[in-house]
Amino acid sequence: MSSLLLLLLLLLLLLLSAPASPLEFRYHDNSEMEQYLLHVNASYPDITHLHSIGQSVRGQELWVLVLGRTPTRHTVGIPEFKYIANMHGNEVLGRVLLLQLIDHLVRGYRDNEPWSSRLLNSTRIHILPTMNPDGFDAADTHCLYSQGRFNFNGVDLNRNFPDAFAGRRRAVIGWLRTESFVLSANLHGGALVASYPYDNSNGGSELVGGASVTPDNDVFVHLAKVYSFHHTSMHRGDSCHDSRPFLDGITNGYQWYPLPGGMQDYNYVWSQCLEVTLEVSCCKFPPVQQLPVLWRDNQRALLAFMQQVHLGVKGRVLDSSGVPVQNAVVEVKGRRNLCPFRSDQHGEYYRLLLPGNYTFTVTFPGHEVLTETLSVPYGPERFSALTHDFRLRRAAAPTSGPAPTPGPTLTSSISSASVSLAPVS
Template identity: 30%
Template sequence: MKHLILLLSVFLGLTFTISAQNISPVMSNSQYSADEIYFRFSIKDKNELVSITRMISIDNVKGNVVTAYATPEQFRKFSALGYSVTRLPNPGIMTGDNAIMTGPKAPGSGVIWNFYPTYDQYVQYMNDFASNNPSLCKLINFGTTTQGRQLLMVKISDSVDYSRGKPRVLLTSSIHGDETVGYVLMLHMIDSLLSGYGTNPRITNLVDNFEIYINPLANPDGTYHGGNNTVYGSTRYNANGVDLNRNFPNMAGGDHPDGYAWQPETIAFMAIADSDFVMSMNFHGGSEVYNYPWDTWPRLHADDNWWKFTGREYADTVHKYSTSGYFTDENNGITNGYAWYCVYGGRQDYTTYYKFGREVTLEISSTKNLPSSQVYKLIYYWNYNKRSILDYIEEAGYGINGQITDTVSGKPLNAKVFIFGHDKDNSFVYSHLPSGWYFRPIFDGTYDLTYSCDGYNTKLVNGISTVKYQTNRQNVQLVPLNFGVNGKTTSGKLNILPNPSSIQCRIILPESVATGYSLDVFNVLGNKVTSMEGTENPEYPFINLDISGYAKGFYLIRFMNAAGNIWEGKLLKE
């Protein structure tokens, strides 16, 4: 009753009219949540959404019709804009039934994933996956929610207890708690990776050559809002009434684009985002489309053609194995995020921009939360999507990759891999420790790469070509800045003019040289390419160096006077 009074007061406070038939179900029917208002309104122009997206939680846009969620407080503010609003039944309770089909069997013994597990079953399954497959699967508890539920993920790999320089991929579902189809699909994926290992060649290859992290339930408080034994009553928001997929730092909206403090779930995900995932997938429901970066702004991602390619690959494969009409929203199943609707604070752009990853938002079912009469369809969604998900994981191993090490010691390095004339908006990647491996998925083309790391000479590698479904392995050694100095510290920096230079450059000497000097030039591999010595003072306080025969790239120039003092400089030959 308290909720009804609250709702009525919300509606009476509005400055626009809601027709009687829209109010009456609120009063007579339990398909509406008091905490989370789900509604529809029309816009004239999508640009209206750029500011609206920061007031309420936009869920879908079809033509000029927008569906959205809001807390009562957000709804009150939004209503001041004067849009005509139609209240909709909440997806988590619209089914009108509170029955739940639970599975009697433990995973690994032929579970058919056509039911929603209870929360306790879910926790048990996740534990069993790991304990039944200790050499392939590790359970990671990466946080606790407001209501004390666990944030769980498994790591699946043949190197489950260590890192061996393989691409890491993260699959996570149901950050919106009432979008529950992906949740069960993730359990099915874990089960099939573990049970298919050693028998299914494709799955065996994935487990051997990738590190796959799967978090089936990103917002357990939302999904089990109706209690631990049912997904009936699930909510989009977490227990604090916050849309977690609007709660991340955003390059245009700042640290708190939604105006809320970071939630426990957000903080937990920000911590695991530091695990250097090459690619990730974030599963949602309410629509059927592959939504790729950026959501924030109309600028295209540097790898826009790669996103379109992987999106088409995903959707076309789904179409091949699904009933007609499935996964055809927007452009036959794929869309640029902003072109659909603008979102600030989503995980996709956070991971892609701040963590140098590639995260896709996958909307996999028009119906967010299946009623009991339809849960058998969970297995259909799995069959429609499973091959496409494997395709996506495999893309993390294509493109340009390799190991970056110190040319002298051989130790792996944490270096930046940047593509000249291509990378923008943080689309570059880093190699990661302890392995020193980097992975750069990219569309077909020929690229000029620079590899840079503090304390090392930058290395240029030109003309690296990529072809789809193939890997161009580029292992790179970087030369320490003090290489060739034999442990002596330098006295200062050499002045080299012009720099960059192509035919001849002039090295300004650091001081008048009393007697004797030597000048050595090293390439990035540490090989000496020029060596000059003089026993008398140079006639001029500079030395002209002919570099016309040098290959393009960086060179280290080292000048030493008779006293053994050293000056160095870096030259770029063009």
Template identity: 35%
Template sequence: MKELIFSRIFLSLILLSSFSPAIARGGELTSLSSGLRNISYAGSTRRLFQENQSQSSVDKAHGYMTNADLEKAIMEFARRCSNISRIYSIGKSVNGVPLWVIEISDKPGKEEAEPAFKFIGNVHGDEPVGRELLILLANWICDNQMKDPLARLIIQNVHLHILPSMNPDGFSIKRRGNANNIDLNRDFPDQFSPLNDDEDMRQPETRAIMNWLKEIHFTASASLHGGALVANYPWDGTPDRKSHYFSCPDDETFRFMASTYSRSHYNMSLSTEFQGGITNGASWYPIYGGMQDWNYIYAGCFELTLEISDNKWPDAKELPIIWEYNRMSMLNLVASLVKTGVHGRIFSSDSGRPLPGFIMIKGINYTVKAGRAFADYHRMLAPEGKYQVVATVPGYKLKTTSIWLGAEATTVDFILDPEVTPGDGKLLKSICDCNNEREARRVLAGFFWGPHLEIYFVLAVILAFLCILLQRRIKSNLSRSRQITKRSIVV
């Protein structure tokens, strides 16, 4: 009997040792291993780690900022770096915690013909590393604004928005979901799943993000997660719900963006599990209702999901080294908005005013919208390639130009001609033309029929009197002229 018991125990140990680490995007799953870490695992196998269940919640959170600490750090940053920043909230969590955002720019809060980038941390409550790193990033840019070229480039050419914590309630209870126990990275509208189509059913944190992107047109963004070490890019899901590579229209551009992060990282690109330290989300494992795909489809924003730490909740003592490993990756990803791609503005040839139109790349089924105020566009593209760029505006002739995009960014401004109607040769009026013409009529009518009416009546009476005098003088001169003529004829 004892031999049978020992043999079963021995067999169980063999089976347990044969399990491979579980895969987790943003901490979706956790491995059977615990207590081990592999931060500098150059070339070795990635391992995911569950929190040590023997540790208390207090021990796990020791050294991390509480929500109150985080808010205090944000306000302190605003006070210390007021010349390059502003603080605003995009909404509140289920429990009423403000979702604070830091904007960094040389003209914070003002719309410019510049690209905008956003970082979002703590999407999952039990992945707090991102919120710590984003505060460190903001302070690093502030501290180095006068001495580091990369910091100056970002401040002067990009509007950087940082949301350190999207899920403060989940962080407080040290749980993946929010206060309603909903996974916020499964709560967005999805192209393959109709489950999230009811806006009233979405969480307040999700709605806050969606409304945020209605107000600000972000060119690109990234969310910070934990539980792996890889840069993940769209698509996240597949039509058949099976795990396989499923590319989006801008697959090459996303691979370039993900590689920009991975190659700048201390060891992400050395992964033996993910070639080059990057992965297509659907190839890893499909998810639905993710924030990454929603950004690209519905908001015109190129977003990455960055897994920045093998351990979802590492000891706080490891945060400085994790920050150093990710610092250049975060900076270079933001800087890539102005260092690469094609940028420019769209104008009207007849008036010279900006036209908020659209930019397309032939062969890529995706449209980028130009800004409303300055008609500026910022189109992310993989470098070292030939592209045909097309600008379109309703009521204007489209224009196409070919570019060779090298390692640096290219600027292309478009001047579009109004369309002509087929029959009478008249120019078609664009929507902007009609609005401007109606406004001109309104202003003109207000000017003539406003408080100036009495003045114009007096002037009209004087003018009429002068006309009568002039007519009498003309008749008198004409009568004399006839008399002189008669005299000349009479002999």
């Protein structure tokens, strides 16, 4: 076979495998969405991985497409990011935006666009275009009052997570336990605002000026503003006709309206993942002809928000032998979380922090408490947070006195700590 013929065959295979034109701007039904995701996965096997995290009430698969240089597995030092849409089945723009985002990312990577290469080489991105396919099937096209908000059992999925202040969404909760997500957003409709935790309160010290404030409030405000100011109009704070205006296009969730059992609080408190809720359109089911403009409104914001996963500090916690350890408590002075941040199964920790000086305290059984002050010199523009490993020293054994009473082994201590972090059913 001549080299020219071989080249022509290779070009033909490329044309057959990769989509010839950008994804059409319309509402793809669940079957069409599934076929598109399967096609993307087959066309870009080196940078995508498609898997189901479970099924809806009616047995439809909840497909997640993972994008990155190692899409099938976690890589130490590469943070995990996720976008979720269509949690309420009648809020449909988010699923359109995430399908367009997938198309935009894989095409950019194929065409060697620097922004796409840097993002996918430094981040493992998980996209769940629909969390409620059954609700989408039931939805009609009314702008505000259409049916389909709930799942097939009549459950509002964003009121049904274990509440941090009251002490299931099984497929998503199980997914959160398998990945150490660092940053996340879930896309809704019916307003134009970026909302951040807490959504709820128990009337304690977290209530400040009508808001329910997290220990990482400065970071959450920054994250919300990154989205609103990269959006073409959200930052103006213009209200939809049935809501009040929002300063800078952002709001504390509780200050907007209290919401028990919400997903963003669950992510932050139980999973160490900072999540915001993005209300991306006044109309829950925008007319098809508006979709190209709405994509352009949100495109830069979606990309800029993903890059924020590289804020702050990341690294591993190593024991006295230099072995990475799981469940070491990694605390930042002045940020007392309801559930302390801990190193994951890889011994990794990630702390999204704005540039500045921070004092860390690291605690692990059998080792001395470690306190170090770190300077975070830059934001996410380098596509990597500051990297710093904490190296622990084994605690000295007592030199006198009665022999200590045998206590739990290290394994049982870790097990107990894990149990204490489990969500309330």
